Amino acid sequence: MSRPRIVIVGAGFAGFHAARKLSRLAGGRAEIVLVSPTDYFLYVPLLPEVATGILEPRRITVSLADTLPGVRLVLGEVDAFDLDGHAVSYRDPDDRPGRLGYDRLIIAAGSVNKLLPIPGVAEYAHGFRGIPEAVFLRDHLTQQIELADATDDPAERDALCTFVVVGAGYTGTEVAAHGVLYTDLLRKQRPRLRDQRIRWMLLDVADRVLPELDQRLSRTADMVLTERDVEVRMGTSVEEAAPDCVRLTDGTEVSTRTLVWCVGVRPDPVVQALGLKTEKGRLVVDKYLNVPGHPDVFACGDAAAVPDLARPGEITPMTAQHAERQGKQAAHNVAATFGHGQREPYFHKDLGFVVDLGGTQAAANPLHLPLSGFPAKVVTRGYHLMSMPGNRIRTATEWVFDAVLGRQSTHLGVIPADDVPLETASPERVRRH
Secondary structure: OOOOEEEEEOOOHHHHHHHHHHHHHHOOOOEEEEEEOOOEEEOHHHHHHHHOOOOOHHHHEEEHHHHOOOEEEEEOEEEEEEOOOOEEEEEOOOOOEEEEEOOEEEEOOOEEEOOOOOOOHHHHOEOOOOHHHHHHHHHHHHHHHHHHHHOOOHHHHHHHOEEEEEOOOHHHHHHHHHHHHHHHHHHHOOHHHOOOOOEEEEEEOOOOOOOOOOHHHHHHHHHHHHHOOOEEEEOEOEEEEEOOEEEEOOOOEEEOOEEEEOOOEEEOOHHHHOOOOEEOOEEEOOOOOEEOOEEEEEEOHHHEEOEOOOOOOOEOOOOHHHHHHHHHHHHHHHHHHOOOOOOOOOOOOOOOOEEEOOOOOEEEOHHHOOEEHHHHHHHHHHHHHHHOOOOHHHHHHHHHHHHHHOOOOOOOOOOOHHHOOOOOOOHHHOEEO
16 A cells, blocks of 8 residues: 655745654655755745845755655645645646645645735835845845945935835844844945944834733834934834935935845735635635644644634734644644554644844743843743754854954845845735646
8 A cells, every 4th residue: 555645835844843753753665855946945934044144045954854864845836725635736836737645744835924004015125024125135235335425425325324114023023133233244344434323123013022022022122223223213114215214204205225024924825716615715724734624734823714712712923932832733633643653732822032133132931031132142042952953063163263353344236126125925826826
């Protein structure tokens, strides 16, 4: 008899950890297929350190072939589901079609940039979700300072040295905190810019930075940003964007060539295309991560509206912490459908959060114990090293090099702006049979 096939869509935190656990549980008794557009797992929390030259991109990418030896990788983007026919269709990197049948399916498609209908944003803003965007931002920041050094026009120089980040959540706060340190470093290397103001702005419609986290973490982050002269404007966002300026909702017009969009994420449109029940754009599942009416289909991570048993009546937030644990739970429950153990409901209380603010600064509340400054920095980097499924020694080594030798600040220009559009997925790209 042929082995049953388990197909996992997506290799983010949920999909990667589902594949990893299933490969151990299956012991070769099932074929595990992971469909992903990349051959690596991306450790997203360290993207700001790639964008500011602390880490090289490969340090936060973990090879799927190396870490998932019992899993078959299929490179491609899923573009159709046939739930009745138990199959998924995809297109490979050369845009050739493919089709995979399955006995069990785990949908862990993750999320994409969250867009708002603001004129000019899709054309002139850049998101921050992957390696191309992080590398582009590093080159862009470097180039802006180089161009500012080359011009004698004060207005042009001010615009080139102004950086606007929209979204004061986890990602936007870290980008602004790391970014201002990086551009200050670049300025110090250029005598002509010694007296030039480097202006960073962090905008959000919320009433405080890190609105989704504990208020003590928010206060720590706000204090660090303020000390670094980052303009934190709460209750404010972008009304319109243009190539050389942005108009804010308070009527202010800011001349800038840099608009970084970190307003949050939305579930991959693949979920809506299924035609099944969703909540806030996420595929509805039961407490066992099973899609109602489809006993062979499971979903987890950002793509799934998982009941939060720790907060009755709510669904789990879209965090890496939940995605990783849901991936493991989905693997356990899929294995249970083959008679390996008993299925269990997903239950997890958050263990606290860490926010790296660059330099020696961080904010953390491990086990809800609030920390700031250097102790929080130690906890934050320790947490990331423990959470990364690979490259730990290389990452730690680069942190040491950055502290001792400083960082390189060359502009490579390997990622053109056109290759990192803000819109990374559209509802039309996925269809359901």
